[in-house]
Amino acid sequence: xxxxxxxxxxxxxxxxxxxxxxDGSVTLSFRQANAIARCWxxxxxxxxxxxxxxxxxxxxxxAAERDVSSxxxxxxxxxxxxxxxxxxxxxxxxxxSHIVSDCAPPLALGEEKHRExxxxxxxxxxxxxxxxESDPEGKALPEDSSLPGLQTSPETPxxxxxxxxxxxxxxxxxxxxxxxxxxxxxxxxxxxxxSEEVIGNQTPFFFDxxxxxxxxxxxxxxxxxxxxxxKFVMPVTLIEYLNERKITYVxxxxxxxxxxxxxRTFEVVKPATLxxxxxxxxxxxxxxxxxxxxxxxxxxxxxxxxxxxxxxxSSAHVITADTLSDDTLPLGEALPGTRMLLISEGQExxxxxxxxxxxxxxxxxxxEYYHDPERTNKCFLTCDGPDGQPVRRLMTGDMAxxxxxxxxxxxxxxxxxxxxxxxRIELGExxxxxxxxxxxxxxxxxxxxxxxxxxxxxELMPGVTRTGKEIRSALKQHLSEYMIPSxxxxxxxxxxxxxxxxxxxQLKSTL
Amino acid sequence: xxxxxxxxEEIDPDIDYEKExxxxxxxxxxxxxxxxxxxxxxxxxxxEIGPQYLIPANFNSAAAMWKMIxxxxxxx
Numbered sequence: 049x050x051x052x053x054x055x056x057x058x059x060x061x062x063x064x065x066x067x068x069x070x071d072g073s074v075t076l077s078f079r080q081a082n083a084i085a086r087c088w089x090x091x092x093x094x095x096x097x098x099x100x101x102x103x104x105x106x107x108x109x110x111a112a113e114r115d116v117s118s119x120x121x122x123x124x125x126x127x128x129x130x131x132x133x134x135x136x137x138x139x140x141x142x143x144x145s146h147i148v149s150d151c152a153p154p155l156a157l158g159e160e161k162h163r164e165x166x167x168x169x170x171x172x173x174x175x176x177x178x179x180x181e182s183d184p185e186g187k188a189l190p191e192d193s194s195l196p197g198l199q200t201s202p203e204t205p206x207x208x209x210x211x212x213x214x215x216x217x218x219x220x221x222x223x224x225x226x227x228x229x230x231x232x233x234x235x236x237x238x239x240x241x242x243s244e245e246v247i248g249n250q251t252p253f254f255f256d257x258x259x260x261x262x263x264x265x266x267x268x269x270x271x272x273x274x275x276x277x278x279k280f281v282m283p284v285t286l287i288e289y290l291n292e293r294k295i296t297y298v299x300x301x302x303x304x305x306x307x308x309x310x311x312r313t314f315e316v317v318k319p320a321t322l323x324x325x326x327x328x329x330x331x332x333x334x335x336x337x338x339x340x341x342x343x344x345x346x347x348x349x350x351x352x353x354x355x356x357x358x359x360x361x362s363s364a365h366v367i368t369a370d371t372l373s374d375d376t377l378p379l380g381e382a383l384p385g386t387r388m389l390l391i392s393e394g395q396e397x398x399x400x401x402x403x404x405x406x407x408x409x410x411x412x413x414x415x416e417y418y419h420d421p422e423r424t425n426k427c428f429l430t431c432d433g434p435d436g437q438p439v440r441r442l443m444t445g446d447m448a449x450x451x452x453x454x455x456x457x458x459x460x461x462x463x464x465x466x467x468x469x470x471x472r473i474e475l476g477e478x479x480x481x482x483x484x485x486x487x488x489x490x491x492x493x494x495x496x497x498x499x500x501x502x503x504x505x506x507e508l509m510p511g512v513t514r515t516g517k518e519i520r521s522a523l524k525q526h527l528s529e530y531m532i533p534s535x536x537x538x539x540x541x542x543x544x545x546x547x548x549x550x551x552x553x554q555l556k557s558t559l
Numbered sequence: 560x561x562x563x564x565x566x567x568e569e570i571d572p573d574i575d576y577e578k579e580x581x582x583x584x585x586x587x588x589x590x591x592x593x594x595x596x597x598x599x600x601x602x603x604x605x606x607e608i609g610p611q612y613l614i615p616a617n618f619n620s621a622a623a624m625w626k627m628i629x630x631x632x633x634x635x
Contacts, residue, residue, distance in 0.1 A: 280590040281583050282613050307590055311597060316610045469591055517572035524573070 051225040053197035063269040071274040088124035098129035098196040111158030112253035117180040121157040129196030131205040134254040144169035202226025216480025220418035230411040231360030234383040243269035248295035283313040297324040301470025302332035309339040328352035329470035353379040359412040378455035386410035466495040481526035504533035576621040583615035
């Protein structure tokens with residue numbers, strides 16, 4: 049199998065009457081979902097020819113709402129032989145304008161309601177409104193062989209995820225069909241995930257982690273239940289919904305799982321059908337994980353480790369009572385075909401307790417940072433592999449160490465990237481956003497690891513007074529909601545170190 | 560009620576808590592706000608908010624939250 053279109057089509061043919069997708073209001077079988085996506089692929093091709101006549105695959109912007117249509121838009125783009133770039137329809141138009149100018153998409157897929165934001169972001173291409181209905185019968189389907197997506201080679205880009213950039217500009221991480229194909233097959237086999245799974249999706253489709261859910265559905269013939277976001281607000285409602293939709297598998301950020309036990313949900317309702325709880329994106333607070341484990345010991349709990357620069361994840365650790373008694377969870381074993389190693393000053397280290405940077409060698413590595421060879425060459429190296437052949441290696445920026453048992457444990461970031469509620473944020477992006485406010489002279493953003501809060505220290509223009517509230521409100525025009533600091537500390541002068549730079553260490557000690 | 564308003568303002572200053580009646584149903588507050596909201600209300604009013612109280616109806620407006628707080632206080 050060479051591409052994700054072939055993967056999807058073979059599954060759709062195998063399980064025509066199984067539910068592929070549901071978002072609480074629209075539910076589609078694989079046959080229905082396939083029919084809609086193929087019609088849309090024809091619409092896309094009309095607007096943007098691909099294949100031999102049309103030339104190289106082009107980026108297609110996809111408004112990523114939490115609905116069935118958004119997933120189908122992505123699949124339709126692949127069938128048409130292009131690659132999709134999902135975006136958060138609620139992101140600021142300023143941030144969207146960076147994406148638009150960075151990849152210059154000739155086509156956008158969404159709904160009429162997305163037109164205004166796209167225009168404000170400087171997008172002047174075509175917007176195709178594509179909305180799935182429950183009953184797509186009666187449409188003539190294009191022949192399989194006419195789908196350019198079926199001719200796509202494994203090295204071709206499939207999708208691009210924009211992630212936080214330290215200068216305030218999001219950076220695009222481009223991933224190939226082959227990377228995702230490799231990952232999803234390895235993942236599916238390692239955990240025996242099959243068509244009986246009902247996946248409860250939590251991650252929005254503009255975040256990288258959601259691709260695991262989409263392609264697990266496409267590879268295994270599993271059902272993808274897109275959980276309406278309001279269900280996550282009240283954990284009792286959330287667990288009731290999992291039971292109602294008979295969800296068996298979740299792969300969530302630990303924050304969403306910890307919320308359930310923090311609010312003592314299991315005293316009222318327990319998951320009835322859930323059998324697999326995977327988590328990724330940040331460290332799970334062990335106290336909460338123990339509560340899950342003690343209340344529901346028959347569930348398989350798995351700690352996943354990955355990076356946006358890799359399709360899917362790189363390693364997995366199955367939780368046991370033993371690992372729960374430790375202070376931190378191991379990152380686990382690398383997937384078959386993936387190698388994880390620790391590098392310090394260019395050398396591989398194996399001794400316990402020595403700190404190094406995690407490097408990943410895997411067929412799942414991303415192709416590049418979009419049109420940014422300098423950054424790409426810095427993070428993606430070519431090295432000699434175990435068999436002497438050259439192999440691509442990603443330097444993750446994650447610092448880790450082996451324990452006595454040879455297990456890898458995450459320690460810290462080498463830079464100022466943080467994970468907040470499972471989302472990857474560069475503190476520099478928040479600082480860049482804050483510095484756009486005319487009342488702020490300089491600022492420094494830190495993450496309070498104990499309280500899990502983003503804190504901004506700000507030095508205001510002389511004579512200006514602002515409350516933290518006012519600053520936070522003003523920041524909303526420059527930053528996504530999840531990046532807004534929960535606390536703003538006004539300072540007359542930010543402390544400087546001997547080099548004349550803002551003294552982050554001193555500020556950190558005040559947290 | 561003033562104390563409750565202070566807590567709410569701290570969580571998100573942009574919301575008009577006097578008027579808003581669909582804080583949960585309208586996705587105005589997110590799940591992560593709820594955790595800090597519940598813990599701060601519990602602390603400030605010295606009450607225990609059991610999971611049975613965690614339903615949208617009790618958190619859709621400041622008035623509903625206030626009513627819930629008083630109910631729990633009466634029970635305790």
